[in-house]
Amino acid sequence: MTQKHEFEVAMTCEGCSGAVTRILNKLEDVKFEIDLPNRLVWIESDRDVAFLTDTLKKCGKEVKYNGAK
Amino acid sequence: IMPQKVNLCSVSLGVVGMTCGSCVQSIEQRIGSLPGVIRIKVSLEQNNATVIFDQSQHSPESLSEAIEDMGFESSLSDSST
Numbered sequence A: 001m002t003q004k005h006e007f008e009v010a011m012t013c014e015g016c017s018g019a020v021t022r023i024l025n026k027l028e029d030v031k032f033e034i035d036l037p038n039r040l041v042w043i044e045s046d047r048d049v050a051f052l053t054d055t056l057k058k059c060g061k062e063v064k065y066n067g068a069k
Numbered sequence B: 001i002m003p004q005k006v007n008l009c010s011v012s013l014g015v016v017g018m019t020c021g022s023c024v025q026s027i028e029q030r031i032g033s034l035p036g037v038i039r040i041k042v043s044l045e046q047n048n049a050t051v052i053f054d055q056s057q058h059s060p061e062s063l064s065e066a067i068e069d070m071g072f073e074s075s076l077s078d079s080s081t
Helices: A016-028 A049-057 B020-032 B060-069
Strands: A001-009 A030-035 A040-045 A063-068 B009-017 B037-043 B048-054 B073-080
Touching: A001 A049, A016 A030, A016 A040, A016 A049, A016 B020, A040 A049, A049 A063, B009 B060, B020 B037, B020 B048, B020 B060, B048 B060, B060 B073
Parallel strands: none
Antiparallel strands: A001 A040, A001 A063, A030 A040, B009 B048, B009 B073, B037 B048
């Protein structure tokens, strides 16, 4: 079953969230939502958390996993 | 002092998608910490990044890819050696 994961990413502006969007768009098998004011990213994917965390870290921001929601 | 056997090269890359100082900082930190990158200066106003790097470890293409990997659009605007 596809899980919905919540990540906290240290995004400060639209440029940051835009970067996260472009990174996630490159993965074909994920659905995601970004809440910039609360610095949250929700990802629906079959991929494991370690892979998703590493992917998010590519944008150079701090990433914290908040658990499956 | 022995001359160092490194082939330094400077390149200017276009970077699209940065909107604030935080974007600039994360690019400077991440790209600047890549092995073979000597110096990087990112300009928010000019939408570009100037990188001084060791040619044996990087190429303008690989640096541009590294920036794209971070979620910004990057182009090889003009290169000067």
